[in-house]
Amino acid sequence: MEKVDYMKLVYQFHKDMLANKFTLVYEGEITHQITKAFTSLTENKMDSYSEDASMKRKVFHVMVECLQNLSKHAEDYKVLNGKGYSGEGIFIIGRTGDCNEDYHILTGNIIQTAKVPEMEAFLKRINQLDKNGLKELFKKQMREGSLTEKGGAGLGLIDIARKTGSKLEYSFIRIDETNSFYTLRTKIIRNQHI
Amino acid sequence: MEVIKITGTDDTPNVILDTGKGVFEFSGRSLPEDVISFYGPVLQSIEEYIQSPKEKTEINIKLDYFNTASSKVILDILIYFETIAKQGKEVVVHWYYQEEDEDMEEAGEEYAEIVDVKFKMHTY
Numbered sequence: 001m002e003k004v005d006y007m008k009l010v011y012q013f014h015k016d017m018l019a020n021k022f023t024l025v026y027e028g029e030i031t032h033q034i035t036k037a038f039t040s041l042t043e044n045k046m047d048s049y050s051e052d053a054s055m056k057r058k059v060f061h062v063m064v065e066c067l068q069n070l071s072k073h074a075e076d077y078k079v080l081n082g083k084g085y086s087g088e089g090i091f092i093i094g095r096t097g098d099c100n101e102d103y104h105i106l107t108g109n110i111i112q113t114a115k116v117p118e119m120e121a122f123l124k125r126i127n128q129l130d131k132n133g134l135k136e137l138f139k140k141q142m143r144e145g146s147l148t149e150k151g152g153a154g155l156g157l158i159d160i161a162r163k164t165g166s167k168l169e170y171s172f173i174r175i176d177e178t179n180s181f182y183t184l185r186t187k188i189i190r191n192q193h194i
Numbered sequence: 195m196e197v198i199k200i201t202g203t204d205d206t207p208n209v210i211l212d213t214g215k216g217v218f219e220f221s222g223r224s225l226p227e228d229v230i231s232f233y234g235p236v237l238q239s240i241e242e243y244i245q246s247p248k249e250k251t252e253i254n255i256k257l258d259y260f261n262t263a264s265s266k267v268i269l270d271i272l273i274y275f276e277t278i279a280k281q282g283k284e285v286v287v288h289w290y291y292q293e294e295d296e297d298m299e300e301a302g303e304e305y306a307e308i309v310d311v312k313f314k315m316h317t318y
Binding site for chain 1: 230
């Protein structure tokens with residue numbers, strides 16, 4: 001068996017994070033406590049370079065919805081002490097844009113292959129809608145939808161699309177017959193005219 | 195009638211349910227770990243209130259952030275109050291938002307479009 005050079009690996013991770021301008025990478029259980037820790041970490045960081053209020057709000061909002069999607073919708077979730085949920089997944093936040101002026105949030109989690117078509121159709125539908133269409137869909141879902149026992153309202157992705165004004169980027173990578181890996185990239189572009 | 199007060203935290207709002215005066219308030223941040231267990235008792239109190247409401251009901255909403263699960267619950271709350279407005283009681287929702295927070299302003303306007311209750315918008 002090939003021996004792993006962990007010392008080199010750490011350095012490689014470090015370089016990869018810098019090269020990709022990732023400011024936070026996490027893989028594992030996503031709980032409410034982690035959601036709160038990551039959002040406050042990111043808020044503090046944005047405060048340290050006086051990020052403007054509107055960008056801060058948008059990043060915060062998208063982070064919460066993405067992390068809650070992971071904790072509630074990831075296939076591999078657990079019920080915590082009879083209250084709250086935790087799902088497994090990967091969460092990344094990084095800078096993007098020509099002058100690093102924008103942000104993007106990337107998530108990945110396992111979903112049942114059988115659920116892929118429905119999920120994909122939903123994402124496509126969101127991406128086809130304009131500002132007004134998204135607003136109407138949000139209102140419709142709020143009126144007609146009901147909260148799942150995990151506290152999902154089916155509004156997170158619609159809301160992300162509305163708040164950022166960017167199309168959602170996604171992919172489904174087939175792991176095997178039962179499982180697929182769902183990735184989502186959300187961009188928060190400065191001065192995006194929504 | 196007693197006044198129910200819930201002190202807010204970094205992820206749950208301050209809630210005041212003054213059923214004796216007909217005044218209801220929600221302020222702060224709302225992204226509870228378990229939206230159902232947090233808002234369940236609140237919804238229950240409001241449901242009881244609308245059985246024998248005051249002539250005038252005032253709802254003050256001054257949230258600086260709420261997640262989408264909370265947005266659904268806020269609609270449920272407003273729909274309860276809409277029921278008594280339809281019965282001819284006076285119901286006013288005061289919706290507060292920070293001046294530059296367009297998303298929060300828009301959220302208020304959307305609720306006003308969905309529920310048939312008088313809304314007054316305020317900046318703070």
